[in-house]
Structure formats: structure tokens, C-alpha cells
Amino acid sequence: MQALPAQGRIDDALAFAEASRGLNQPNIAIDAVCERMLLDAGRIDEAYEKYALGANVSSTGLATFRAIARKYPGRDLKKILVKLAASSGDPGRWFAAAKDAGFLDLALEFANTGRTDPRTLSRAFAQSAQKGFPFLHAGRPARHPANP
Numbered sequence: 001m002q003a004l005p006a007q008g009r010i011d012d013a014l015a016f017a018e019a020s021r022g023l024n025q026p027n028i029a030i031d032a033v034c035e036r037m038l039l040d041a042g043r044i045d046e047a048y049e050k051y052a053l054g055a056n057v058s059s060t061g062l063a064t065f066r067a068i069a070r071k072y073p074g075r076d077l078k079k080i081l082v083k084l085a086a087s088s089g090d091p092g093r094w095f096a097a098a099k100d101a102g103f104l105d106l107a108l109e110f111a112n113t114g115r116t117d118p119r120t121l122s123r124a125f126a127q128s129a130q131k132g133f134p135f136l137h138a139g140r141p142a143r144h145p146a147n148p
Contacts, residue, residue, distance in 0.1 A: 010041045031055035039071070048072050053087055061088075065097035077101050085110060092116035099124055 004013035017034050021027060031054035038047035056067040061084065068080055081098050085091040092114025098107035111121060 005037050005040070010037055010043070013037055027054055028057055035071075044072065044074075048075065053084065060096070061093040062096045062100055065094065065101070069101075078103055078106060081106060085114070090114045096120050096124070 002013075004010070004016065014034055014037065017030050017037075021030055031051045035047045035051035035055040038044070038051065052068050052072065056064055056071070058064045058067060065081060065084060068084075069075070069077055072080070078101075081094055081101065081103065084097075085094045088094070091110040093110075093116075095107050095110040095114070095116040098104075098110055107124075110116065
């Protein structure tokens, strides 16, 4: 399979990789090889659409999001998060990534609609308290302390 891209036969190499999916070949490994071939060939949009989510799975949502954001710097980060949340079936897994990226409204939505680890929520609340409680005002206009 690795000889095919060197001959300029990217599509043949992709077809060969796809045909090798099965019990002995983990999908993440195949997705990673296919993604790398497409990125190396300059087919960035195709790599993202077909393989980015599967090739960059990590132990946490934050690590997965960071890996994808690093490989695809031109992509809208908020759209990446929304796509990750939709594809995983558990938006709560992406709470920390949304918070880390500064999308507090999205982080709140993920926390409300998914299962977020309570320890992650506690850390986020403690950090938020140190910064003036930005989560209390996410998604709505901030109020002046004198006029709650």
C-alpha cells in the first residue's frame, strides 16, 4: 500500500486501505494512514471530511480536539467541536475542549445536554470563580454587579 502513493496512485492506495478494514485492522489505524496520505497529497478537505474524526481519537475530548485543530489550522474551531459532539453521541465529552477554546456558550450547552465528568465541572467552576464567573454570563449579556 505504501508504494502506491509514491507512484502517484493515491486513490488506489486509499481503496486498498479501505478494503483491509476488518477484525485484525483497527479502524483508527486505517483512518490515520488514509488521513496522512491525503494530507501529504494536499487533499486537506477530503482528509478532514473522511478521516479526521476517526484518525485523531484520543483518551479525552480535549486531546482529540487539539489534535484535529493542530492538523487543520484553517478550520473553524467551533464547527469542529460541534461536529465532534454530534458524531460522538455524547456532547458532554467535549465540554473541556469547548471551555479551553473559549466557547463558553458551547461548553454550557455540552454540559447541559451530555454527561460531563463532575470533576471536570468542579474544576471549571473553580477556575471560573477566580476569573469573575464568566460561565454565569455565557450566552447572555453580562450584568453590572450593582444591577443583578
